[in-house]
Amino acid sequence: MEFTSLLNTSLDLNYNPQRIFDEPDFRKQEADRRNHHHIATVSEERGALMEELSRVSAENKKLKEELTATCENYTELKNQLIKYTTTNKNTQSPKRRIEAVIRNNSIDNVTDNIITNGNSESSSSEEDSSKKPREELIKAKISRVQIRTEASDTSLIVKDGYQWRKYGQKVTRDNPSPRAYFKCSFAPTCPVKKKVQRSIEDQSIVVATYEGEHNHHHHQPQPASKLEASSTTNRSSPLGNAVSTAGSTITLDLTKRKQSPEESRNVRGRVEAPELQQYFVEQMASTLTKDPSFKAALAAAISGKFLQQNNQTEKW
DNA sequence: CGGTTTTGACCTGCGC
DNA sequence: GCGCAGGTCAAAACCG
Numbered sequence: 001m002e003f004t005s006l007l008n009t010s011l012d013l014n015y016n017p018q019r020i021f022d023e024p025d026f027r028k029q030e031a032d033r034r035n036h037h038h039i040a041t042v043s044e045e046r047g048a049l050m051e052e053l054s055r056v057s058a059e060n061k062k063l064k065e066e067l068t069a070t071c072e073n074y075t076e077l078k079n080q081l082i083k084y085t086t087t088n089k090n091t092q093s094p095k096r097r098i099e100a101v102i103r104n105n106s107i108d109n110v111t112d113n114i115i116t117n118g119n120s121e122s123s124s125s126e127e128d129s130s131k132k133p134r135e136e137l138i139k140a141k142i143s144r145v146q147i148r149t150e151a152s153d154t155s156l157i158v159k160d161g162y163q164w165r166k167y168g169q170k171v172t173r174d175n176p177s178p179r180a181y182f183k184c185s186f187a188p189t190c191p192v193k194k195k196v197q198r199s200i201e202d203q204s205i206v207v208a209t210y211e212g213e214h215n216h217h218h219h220q221p222q223p224a225s226k227l228e229a230s231s232t233t234n235r236s237s238p239l240g241n242a243v244s245t246a247g248s249t250i251t252l253d254l255t256k257r258k259q260s261p262e263e264s265r266n267v268r269g270r271v272e273a274p275e276l277q278q279y280f281v282e283q284m285a286s287t288l289t290k291d292p293s294f295k296a297a298l299a300a301a302i303s304g305k306f307l308q309q310n311n312q313t314e315k316w
Numbered sequence: 317c318g319g320t321t322t323t324g325a326c327c328t329g330c331g332c
Numbered sequence: 333g334c335g336c337a338g339g340t341c342a343a344a345a346c347c348g
Contacts, residue, residue, distance in 0.1 A: 165319080165320065165321085166320070166321055166322080167321090167339095167340070167341075167342095168322095168323085168339070168340060168341080169321090169322075169323075170337085170338065170339070170340095172337075172338070173336085173337060173338090179338085179339095181339070181340075185319085185320085195339095
């Protein structure tokens with residue numbers, strides 16, 4: 001877009017020297033005096049404006065630096081909090097610890113914790129048939145997906161392209177929102193289960209935990225079906241592929257809201273499929289163009305650039 | 317009518 | 333052994 005054509009940088013000084021010479025002498029002298037006075041006033045105003053502008057620019061720069069420092073502090077504190085909560089959870093029972101870690105960290109850490117736990121137990125005691133379920137849990141591929149939805153949307157529906165049958169719902173102790181249990185119903189023998197619960201920190205985030213691997217191809221939802229998957233509005237979304245990526249944590253924003261730096265890192269760091277990357281790039285572009293604060297920041301940046309150009313022009 | 321959802325009951329593991 | 337919490341079952345209700 002050609003902004004320079006839209007921006008009128010000229011000052012209307014009501015000053016036309018050519019006309020002065022057309023006046024008779026007595027009028028010319030009077031006009032000269034007036035114009036000298038006018039030019040002096042305008043110059044003063046201009047100087048004051050320039051001073052104000054440089055003051056505001058300096059203040060803007062200072063605020064920017066403060067904001068950057070605050071963001072850095074925030075990130076550091078957040079990391080410390082995560083580290084602290086992870087350490088605290090280690091005092092819980094193994095099962096509760098797995099739950100807690102699944103809630104708080106990425107699945108890479110979860111898998112590590114489960115395996116470590118399993119090894120330490122097998123080395124400390126003999127074989128026990130009661131441990132078989134846990135061994136199955138160790139073998140089971142667990143992945144977690146965070147989906148940002150509208151906070152007003154109370155349904156625990158995760159549109160991932162698979163067909164699920166809900167078999168239970170529970171209110172857990174540490175989260176007031178209920179947890180829903182689903183089994184994959186596309187294939188009767190498919191062992192995959194998922195748990196869906198709203199995040200306790202952010203009610204707009206739905207956390208889906210997948211256990212196991214699908215033993216069938218990805219299901220394309222049927223139209224006009226009551227299935228959960230059929231309510232998927234974006235059929236071209238590669239989320240189904242993303243979910244089948246075992247051992248990963250994926251954060252999706254379905255509300256067109258701006259992603260936090262943490263969430264963006266999450267996506268950048270873990271999602272590598274080309275179609276997913278393209279999907280996220282498109283979503284990010286869409287999000288940015290619809291974000292008023294981004295527009296405001298862009299406008300500020302552009303106007304700042306123009307002010308710089310004007311300053312340079314005036315120096316010529 | 318077949319599949320899904322709801323929901324109370326039951327099972328299981330764990331800590332005390 | 334008891335209580336608690338998470339997970340699962342299964343009958344009834346619901347829906348297209």
